[in-house]
Amino acid sequence: MKIGVPKEIKNNENRVGLTPAGVFELIKNNHTVYIQNAAGEGSGFFDEDYLTAGAILLPNSEAIYAISDMIVKVKEPIKEEYSLIKKNQILFTYFHFASSKELTQAMIESQSVCIAYETVEDEDGTLPLLTPMSEVAGRMAIQQGAKYLEKPIKGRGILLGGVPGVPPGKVLVLGAGVVGIQAAKMAAGLGAHVTILDINMKRLRYVNDVMPSHVVTEFSSEYNIRRHIKNHDLIVGAVLVTGGKAPKLITKDMLKDMNPGTVMVDVAVDQGGCFETTRPTTHENPTYIIDDVVHYCVTNMPGAVPYTSTLALTNVTLPYVLKIANLGWEKACEQNKDLNKGVNIVNGKIIYEGISF
Numbered sequence: 001m002k003i004g005v006p007k008e009i010k011n012n013e014n015r016v017g018l019t020p021a022g023v024f025e026l027i028k029n030n031h032t033v034y035i036q037n038a039a040g041e042g043s044g045f046f047d048e049d050y051l052t053a054g055a056i057l058l059p060n061s062e063a064i065y066a067i068s069d070m071i072v073k074v075k076e077p078i079k080e081e082y083s084l085i086k087k088n089q090i091l092f093t094y095f096h097f098a099s100s101k102e103l104t105q106a107m108i109e110s111q112s113v114c115i116a117y118e119t120v121e122d123e124d125g126t127l128p129l130l131t132p133m134s135e136v137a138g139r140m141a142i143q144q145g146a147k148y149l150e151k152p153i154k155g156r157g158i159l160l161g162g163v164p165g166v167p168p169g170k171v172l173v174l175g176a177g178v179v180g181i182q183a184a185k186m187a188a189g190l191g192a193h194v195t196i197l198d199i200n201m202k203r204l205r206y207v208n209d210v211m212p213s214h215v216v217t218e219f220s221s222e223y224n225i226r227r228h229i230k231n232h233d234l235i236v237g238a239v240l241v242t243g244g245k246a247p248k249l250i251t252k253d254m255l256k257d258m259n260p261g262t263v264m265v266d267v268a269v270d271q272g273g274c275f276e277t278t279r280p281t282t283h284e285n286p287t288y289i290i291d292d293v294v295h296y297c298v299t300n301m302p303g304a305v306p307y308t309s310t311l312a313l314t315n316v317t318l319p320y321v322l323k324i325a326n327l328g329w330e331k332a333c334e335q336n337k338d339l340n341k342g343v344n345i346v347n348g349k350i351i352y353e354g355i356s357f
Contacts, residue, residue, distance in 0.1 A: 045310070070329075235262065
């Protein structure tokens with residue numbers, strides 16, 4: 001199969017779809033891999049590395065899309081790429097269709113085969129291709145939140161870990177999934193007081209077992225959320241509905257109950273966000289302020305640490321890329337139920353129910 005890896009063009013997206021090691025494995029399986037010039041430079045992988053692995057370099061994305069049977073990316077295609085996608089071409093990437101009707105319509109019209117990383121699902125309900133980026137984003141949520149709590153950038157002026165004689169900052173995490181647990185772990189490591197809310201008691205019991213005593217679990221409800229936002233300094237939105245839109249857990253009217261300079265980080269922004277006041281931002285302009293509350297809603301948070309993120313992503317995507325390349329997408333999905341759940345749109349028809357409009 002001919003596999004193409006274009007350079008990502010979303011704002012400050014420095015990740016790349018395959019590492020040189022991933023290319024090497026595909027070449028070993030008798031496939032041809034095309035890499036756009038400089039596609040991996042932002043992640044610390046250079047053209048020479050790909051050439052050594054056996055890839056063929058092409059000068060632009062037009063050439064990549066024109067020759068490839070399957071496109072392996074990191075982020076969803078954006079408007080400039082829509083017209084490059086061919087009928088029956090396989091696109092294997094993060095799509096997050098539920099948050100963009102425009103993207104969904106464009107992929108329907110392209111008549112391509114869209115297989116989404118974020119809906120590939122194991123038998124136990126875990127999302128193996130979303131998990132590593134959720135781990136990165138959860139940890140980054142605390143790094144970024146801690147930074148934006150600083151006064152020069154309109155935060156409360158709180159040091160999350162506190163110092164002797166001064167209490168630590170307070171972090172509220174909404175959701176005890178992969179993102180929430182990683183955020184809680186990072187915040188706890190800094191010495192912050194952490195409250196994590198979820199409606200899944202099994203997850204809360206797990207958190208209670210593995211986290212230190214200054215991480216407190218509580219059942220999630222509107223009443224409890226309204227109570228906690230009044231005295232927490234950093235709020236992390238970490239709620240996921242697989243393939244669907246995130247619920248709005250914090251509404252605009254709740255902002256008035258928060259202390260000025262409170263920071264909200266919405267990791268669920270790719271799925272529409274779990275704050276009513278969420279709107280997508282970029283690494284270039286990551287924050288905005290509503291009612292004295294700082295919002296951080298960057299849609300590709302792991303893109304800020306591309307070396308780590310690209311390695312972590314290829315670790316989990318490569319086995320599926322190999323299955324599709326070796327067997328063709330239909331046979332691969334027939335033999336692998338996990339991968340079959342990743343099929344979102346095929347030749348103009350929506351397959352995945354969560355994205356139906």
